[in-house]
Amino acid sequence: MHTALGQRVRTRFAPSPTGYLHVGGLRTALYNYLYARKAGGDFIVRIEDTDRARMVEGADVSLLDMLEVSGLTPDESIRHGGNFGPYRQSERLETYAGYCKQLLDAHNAYYCFATAEELEENRQLQMKQGIQPKYNRKWLPEDMGGSIPRSEIQNKLDEGAPYVIRMKVPDYVSIMFDDIVRGPVEFDSSTVDDQVLMKSDGFPTYHFASVIDDHLMEITHIIRGEEWLSSMPKHLLLYEFFGWEPPKFAHLPLLLNPDRSKLSKRQGDVAVEDFIAKGYSPETIVNFVALLGWNEGDGSEQEVYSLDDLIGKFSLERVGKAGAVFNIEKLSWLEKQYIKSRPQEDIVARIKPLLQDELQKKETRMDRDRIVSDDYLGEVVELMRERVNFESEFVSFSSYFYFDPEEYDPAAVKKRWAQDTNEVLGAFTTVLEALDEFTAESIEAALKEFVAPLGKKPAFLIHPLRILTSGVGFGPSLYHMLEVLGREAVVRRIRAGMERVVFED
Numbered sequence: 111m112h113t114a115l116g117q118r119v120r121t122r123f124a125p126s127p128t129g130y131l132h133v134g135g136l137r138t139a140l141y142n143y144l145y146a147r148k149a150g151g152d153f154i155v156r157i158e159d160t161d162r163a164r165m166v167e168g169a170d171v172s173l174l175d176m177l178e179v180s181g182l183t184p185d186e187s188i189r190h191g192g193n194f195g196p197y198r199q200s201e202r203l204e205t206y207a208g209y210c211k212q213l214l215d216a217h218n219a220y221y222c223f224a225t226a227e228e229l230e231e232n233r234q235l236q237m238k239q240g241i242q243p244k245y246n247r248k249w250l251p252e253d254m255g256g257s258i259p260r261s262e263i264q265n266k267l268d269e270g271a272p273y274v275i276r277m278k279v280p281d282y283v284s285i286m287f288d289d290i291v292r293g294p295v296e297f298d299s300s301t302v303d304d305q306v307l308m309k310s311d312g313f314p315t316y317h318f319a320s321v322i323d324d325h326l327m328e329i330t331h332i333i334r335g336e337e338w339l340s341s342m343p344k345h346l347l348l349y350e351f352f353g354w355e356p357p358k359f360a361h362l363p364l365l366l367n368p369d370r371s372k373l374s375k376r377q378g379d380v381a382v383e384d385f386i387a388k389g390y391s392p393e394t395i396v397n398f399v400a401l402l403g404w405n406e407g408d409g410s411e412q413e414v415y416s417l418d419d420l421i422g423k424f425s426l427e428r429v430g431k432a433g434a435v436f437n438i439e440k441l442s443w444l445e446k447q448y449i450k451s452r453p454q455e456d457i458v459a460r461i462k463p464l465l466q467d468e469l470q471k472k473e474t475r476m477d478r479d480r481i482v483s484d485d486y487l488g489e490v491v492e493l494m495r496e497r498v499n500f501e502s503e504f505v506s507f508s509s510y511f512y513f514d515p516e517e518y519d520p521a522a523v524k525k526r527w528a529q530d531t532n533e534v535l536g537a538f539t540t541v542l543e544a545l546d547e548f549t550a551e552s553i554e555a556a557l558k559e560f561v562a563p564l565g566k567k568p569a570f571l572i573h574p575l576r577i578l579t580s581g582v583g584f585g586p587s588l589y590h591m592l593e594v595l596g597r598e599a600v601v602r603r604i605r606a607g608m609e610r611v612v613f614e615d
């Protein structure tokens with residue numbers, strides 16, 4: 111797909127390295143990625159690191175790692191030995207300085223020598239007067255409609271006084287554009303401040319650098335959060351000053367907590383790393399954030415999407431204007447759907463390192479080679495799919511498949527033990543040892559045949575067998591669990607448990 115001008119579609123994700131990747135940031139990256147991929151275009155990543163005071167060491171690495179983990183591979187900002195492609199704003203300062211000089215020469219920008227104290231005093235005064243705080247243009251030159259002679263400005267420059275460079279916003283001009291999500295949007299320039307373009311440290315502001323980079327990188331569509339909507343007048347004016355055609359814009363709805371407040375770290379985890387650390391898989395997280403503001407429409411009830419599904423079905427026209435509620439229950443439900451449908455071999459490959467880590471910390475009486483084998487882990491996966499919430503629980507919640515019980519659920523023991531339970535268990539253990547085949551079917555048949563002459567129901571042995579072999583009173587099918595554990599482990603655990611668990615009246 112190409113734009114009306116015949117350009118190849120190019121989108122970008124431009125994070126600032128000031129912290130971890132917020133789920134809102136992942137959604138922005140995802141929508142840019144999906145739009146570009148569906149159009150057969152390019153998805154660009156740019157590190158916007160001009161705010162030196164707020165930079166967090168290693169945040170850029172973390173941000174790109176999370177994109178990689180999520181499957182959102184950029185086309186141009188590729189990592190090479192720790193460096194991220196050609197697009198780091200801190201390495202492009204000469205470019206921004208050149209464009210800033212153009213604006214100064216054209217009288218669309220001016221030097222400002224106001225101190226932080228003066229700016230704050232002016233802000234407080236305007237607030238007391240009920241006026242929207244804006245820079246008072248004290249340093250606007252005479253030939254630009256202000257009161258400061260050029261000679262005084264030059265004297266300040268010659269003295270080496272610190273300064274910023276501000277854009278002169280035209281007075282009383284209507285600024286309009288068509289947002290792909292929101293439709294026509296209009297601003298009055300009288301409400302727009304003379305924004306800073308270049309800071310006193312020689313670094314450009316986000317607003318200035320991003321407009322220049324988007325033009326030079328031939329970005330055709332800017333897809334970003336609603337919080338940037340108020341910056342549109344500044345950006346559009348810069349495009350006008352430079353004589354550039356602006357790209358298309360789409361501003362995404364806010365992410366909200368269930369109480370409709372804006373999603374923020376004050377209400378809990380919001381970083382992609384946080385959710386991965388809790389056990390949510392990247393596929394689930396990507397699926398979940400895709401649905402935060404977008405739906406397929408046309409009566410579709412589909413909620414589980416692969417990345418390829420999303421590429422084929424995504425459109426900005428199906429992104430809503432209203433805030434999207436971040437529902438953790440929905441995220442957990444999606445994770446369960448992925449676990450139920452994910453190929454066995456994929457789960458085994460993911461949980462094997464977790465089990466090996468546990469085996470480094472803890473001794474086991476099981477056959478190590480057997481329990482880390484693909485066949486054994488595959489059997490565990492199929493037994494526990496419906497019972498785990500996260501892949502990690504195939505190890506943590508299912509530990510009895512790898513380690514003999516160290517304790518037994520006292521409430522389950524109290525409920526299930528009778529005076530003659532151990533005696534009957536001992537006799538049945540001999541039956542298990544003698545079975546020709548140790549399969550779920552043979553174990554079930556033997557148990558039912560064994561208890562019938564005793565006048566007991568199968569449950570009399572089923573529950574104690576589960577407790578002694580797993581340590582807990584719940585789990586998958588007992589007979590299949592015993593088959594997976596194997597005869598040696600089952601007999602050993604029953605006998606060890608009978609020495610520790612006794613009937614108490």
